[in-house]
Amino acid sequence: MGINSESEISAHLQIGPTTIGMVRIYVAGDGVDLPLDFDPDEADEIAEELRAAAQAARKMAESAKGKKR
Template sequence: MGINKESDVEASLQIGPTSLGMVRIYIAGNGVDLPLDFDPDEADEIAEELASAARAARSMGEKPKPKGGKRTR
């Protein structure tokens, strides 16, 4: 599967600090439990990459409709 291929795979995503001063991205779903730990500087870089990807996606035109109904704020 590539970055640009749609998938019906569902997973849970949690992000938060650990007791050891790391930032954990935790992905769970379909028999997979994947904890990914990053130091705070790496987490900042990831956040910047996410923001950059969001800006690029916005510039590509119409936003895809969220699955499962309307999104509310």
């Protein structure tokens, strides 16, 4: 499965600080229990990547809307 493949898999996502100063992204779903810990600088980089991806997705969605007309 790639980044552009649709899936029927559902999962819960939690993000927050840990007691030892890390940022945890916690993914839980059917058969999945995945805690991912990052130092704050890595978390900032991930946040920047998420923002850039959201901006690119908005542009793609707007482009797709324009083509449907």
